[in-house]
Amino acid sequence: MIPPSPVTLSAALGVVEFAATVAFAVSGLLAAANKRLDAVGVSVVAGVTAFGGGTLRDVLLDRRPFYWVEHAGWLWGLLLVCAGAMVLLRTRHFAVTRRALLWPDALGLGLFTANGAQLALDQGLPAVVCVLMGVITSVFGGVLRDVLCNDVPAAFSDHQPYAICSFIGGWVLLGMHAAGAPLLGALLATTVVTAALRLIAVRLDLALPPWNAGDER
Amino acid sequence: MIPPSPVTLSAALGVVEFAATVAFAVSGLLAAANKRLDAVGVSVVAGVTAFGGGTLRDVLLDRRPFYWVEHAGWLWGLLLVCAGAMVLLRTRHFAVTRRALLWPDALGLGLFTANGAQLALDQGLPAVVCVLMGVITSVFGGVLRDVLCNDVPAAFSDHQPYAICSFIGGWVLLGMHAAGAPLLGALLATTVVTAALRLIAVRLDLALPPWNAGDER
Amino acid sequence: MIPPSPVTLSAALGVVEFAATVAFAVSGLLAAANKRLDAVGVSVVAGVTAFGGGTLRDVLLDRRPFYWVEHAGWLWGLLLVCAGAMVLLRTRHFAVTRRALLWPDALGLGLFTANGAQLALDQGLPAVVCVLMGVITSVFGGVLRDVLCNDVPAAFSDHQPYAICSFIGGWVLLGMHAAGAPLLGALLATTVVTAALRLIAVRLDLALPPWNAGDER
Numbered sequence: 001m002i003p004p005s006p007v008t009l010s011a012a013l014g015v016v017e018f019a020a021t022v023a024f025a026v027s028g029l030l031a032a033a034n035k036r037l038d039a040v041g042v043s044v045v046a047g048v049t050a051f052g053g054g055t056l057r058d059v060l061l062d063r064r065p066f067y068w069v070e071h072a073g074w075l076w077g078l079l080l081v082c083a084g085a086m087v088l089l090r091t092r093h094f095a096v097t098r099r100a101l102l103w104p105d106a107l108g109l110g111l112f113t114a115n116g117a118q119l120a121l122d123q124g125l126p127a128v129v130c131v132l133m134g135v136i137t138s139v140f141g142g143v144l145r146d147v148l149c150n151d152v153p154a155a156f157s158d159h160q161p162y163a164i165c166s167f168i169g170g171w172v173l174l175g176m177h178a179a180g181a182p183l184l185g186a187l188l189a190t191t192v193v194t195a196a197l198r199l200i201a202v203r204l205d206l207a208l209p210p211w212n213a214g215d216e217r
Numbered sequence: 218m219i220p221p222s223p224v225t226l227s228a229a230l231g232v233v234e235f236a237a238t239v240a241f242a243v244s245g246l247l248a249a250a251n252k253r254l255d256a257v258g259v260s261v262v263a264g265v266t267a268f269g270g271g272t273l274r275d276v277l278l279d280r281r282p283f284y285w286v287e288h289a290g291w292l293w294g295l296l297l298v299c300a301g302a303m304v305l306l307r308t309r310h311f312a313v314t315r316r317a318l319l320w321p322d323a324l325g326l327g328l329f330t331a332n333g334a335q336l337a338l339d340q341g342l343p344a345v346v347c348v349l350m351g352v353i354t355s356v357f358g359g360v361l362r363d364v365l366c367n368d369v370p371a372a373f374s375d376h377q378p379y380a381i382c383s384f385i386g387g388w389v390l391l392g393m394h395a396a397g398a399p400l401l402g403a404l405l406a407t408t409v410v411t412a413a414l415r416l417i418a419v420r421l422d423l424a425l426p427p428w429n430a431g432d433e434r
Numbered sequence: 435m436i437p438p439s440p441v442t443l444s445a446a447l448g449v450v451e452f453a454a455t456v457a458f459a460v461s462g463l464l465a466a467a468n469k470r471l472d473a474v475g476v477s478v479v480a481g482v483t484a485f486g487g488g489t490l491r492d493v494l495l496d497r498r499p500f501y502w503v504e505h506a507g508w509l510w511g512l513l514l515v516c517a518g519a520m521v522l523l524r525t526r527h528f529a530v531t532r533r534a535l536l537w538p539d540a541l542g543l544g545l546f547t548a549n550g551a552q553l554a555l556d557q558g559l560p561a562v563v564c565v566l567m568g569v570i571t572s573v574f575g576g577v578l579r580d581v582l583c584n585d586v587p588a589a590f591s592d593h594q595p596y597a598i599c600s601f602i603g604g605w606v607l608l609g610m611h612a613a614g615a616p617l618l619g620a621l622l623a624t625t626v627v628t629a630a631l632r633l634i635a636v637r638l639d640l641a642l643p644p645w646n647a648g649d650e651r
Contacts, residue, residue, distance in 0.1 A: 038425040040380045041373025055277075060489075062498055064279055065342075072343035086426075125499075126506035143582070148360070150369045152584045156475025163474050208472040209520075255642040257597045258590025272494075281496055282559075289560035303643075365577070367586040 012184055016191070017054065017067055018074075020111030020138075023104040025050035025078055028145050029085055030101055035149050043082040045145055050078065053141035057116050057133055061123060102202060105142075110195035112138035113166040114187045117173045131170030138166045138194075159208045161201040169194030229401055233408070234271065234284055235291075237328030237355075240321040242267035242295055245362050246302055247318055252366050260299040262365055267295065270358035274333050274350055278340060319419060322359075327412035329355035330383040331404045334390045348387030355383045355411075376425045378418040386411030446618055450625070451488065451501055452508075454545030454572075457538040459484035459512055462579050463519055464535055469583050477516040479579055484512065487575035491550050491567055495557060536636060539576075544629035546572035547600040548621040551607045565604030572600045572628075593642045595635040603628030 028049025032042040051068045058066050068075055116137025120130040139155050139162065146153040155162045172193045176186035200206075245266025249259040268285045275283050285292055333354025337347040356372050356379065363370040372379045389410045393403035417423075462483025466476040485502045492500050502509055550571025554564040573589050573596065580587040589596045606627045610620035634640075 035369075037369075037373050038376040040425060041370070044373055044380070059276060059493060060500070062496075066277070069342060069346050072345050075345050075349065125503060128506050128509050129503050132509065147364060147581060148370060148373065150367065150584065152469075152471075153475070153582060156471050156478055156582065159472040163478070208474060252586075254586075254590050255593040257642060258587070261590055261597070276493060283494070286559060286563050289562050292562050292566065364581060365587060365590065367584065 012187060016111050016115045016187055020108045020115060021050045023108035023111065024141050025081060027101050027105040027108060029082060031145060039086060043079060045148055046082055047078055048148060049141045049145040052144040053112055053137045056140050057137040061119065106195040106198040109138045109166055109198055110169060110191035113169045113194045114173060114190040117170045118187060127174050130174060131167060134170035135163055135166045139163045161206055161208060162198065165194050165197035165201065168197060229404060233328050233332045233404055237325045237332060238267045240325035240328065241358050242298060244318050244322040244325060246299060248362060256303060260296060262362055263299055264295055265365060266358045266362040269361040270329055270354045273357050274354040278337065323412040323415040326355045326383055326415055327386060327408035330386045330411045331390060331407040334387045335404060344391050347391060348384060351387035352380055352383045356380045378423055378425060379415065382411050382414035382418065385414060446621060450545050450549045450621055454542045454549060455484045457542035458575050459515060461535050461539040461542060463516060465579060473520060477513060479582055480516055481512055482582060483575045483579040486578040487546055487571045490574050491571040495554065540629040540632040543572045543600055543632055544603060544625035547603045547628045548607060548624040551604045552621060561608050564608060565601060568604035569597055569600045573597045595640055595642060596632065599628050599631035599635065602631060
């Protein structure tokens, strides 16, 4: 196998991070609008959902500059998306359903899992830490969103498989690298497996085991 | 224009940061006392409100030492202020009104906006990131305060202009630097504009547009 | 006095950090189980309680690698503990009482106080900052736990001495070093004093003064 050049690596990761960011911004914006925050609050929560997981990952990995510093133009993009959504939601009586959130959120989960685990792998961190960085990158944007909205994070309390899909997806990435798969293939497979697991779990209404046998859910 | 020497720059920023810290400590202390936290909780919340925004800014900009490490004496100052306020609030029946919080809070907002945006500018970051660092420095102390107090951050939900004043103030700083204004003038103008916008907005009872047309506020 | 070799220092601190981590993981796990989070949520909250204070300390002190990166095996240990506890709690009707949390929590408080203050001291930080780092290391794991569980942090609101025991313990460490005590003795004394203060305070039902005279508790 010919190792990918650093340029290819960087470009592939950049595309993955961009797509995941957009997916999460939309997911965060819709969730915050549902909470009836004001216009500033919706924009901030959308931004934190989009960039929070990646920023936490970068703080933990001591990476600089952040994605949103290197690509500062996307901050304008975020503001435009928020302003556009605001006009759209005002004029049409657009009902924001959980269903509408599902697809972009599953996609962002998969993309950030691949991105976070790959970046940790590039630093030579232990396998379990790489997988955990994928989970942190993909899940903690939503956790910060819920903390700002003063909710118990849905990822920890709704008994739907979410973080665990990212956890499994991270091991797919490590397994494919161990098997010598090309970088782009490994990133793509990780994204698809993670998102598919999430979508299947929701479709089949799978539930995590409750902590106590006596729990009503 | 003669560029300011590093010493002048450093001294000016130091004064700004000190004044903003005191203003926010008082604001945080009064808010926490209203929540009836215990003495430790009030001191911690006052400290987080005062130093939280600047510490988050320094973590994001990878700056060390923190303000409260470099000027460790101010930690003692904070404890003294808390102890003093505790005695004062116990002996007199001092009603802490929203009105009493308004002025120090608006001042802190303006001072930290100038300080945060200037520090990011010194690192050569893009304009929109500099403005955002001003907003993070000035607003996220209060956001952390509200998260610790288990409230939805007021900055995102009370429909009063707050973060947006900081956002506008940040552009004043960048505009004045682009126009070749002296450093101290730019810092002062930013502080005054931001604080004035906040005070005017509260006086005139301006409200951010609600997110949905159908929102009751 | 012969100064301890770096190896001894590192080993002693490692043992202290390990023991404190286990104590807090158990404490966090029991607390999260009480909140009826799902299996993922309990594991994450246990992990954040165990590693959160130390990770926040390392981010503030700009130390890398984190404890859980350097000793990645303990992440597996954490998952095993969570899985084991899950089975145990399901089969037996094990009532998790506040009493069961008291001892591991007090021990973790003491151990992390010693560890955090010592690490800050090694960086040559001012005395009050060292003491504060001990408090942050020992208390903020629990604060993050409560924030994730959407509670006002117990450390700030339950009027029981907790952070203040860590604060006093930190000064014991600094005092013993100033008096030329050996490293291990200073760490041990700090741990014992802090944990004992906490246990005595709970046993005697001591309460922090309420903030306002008019407060009912």
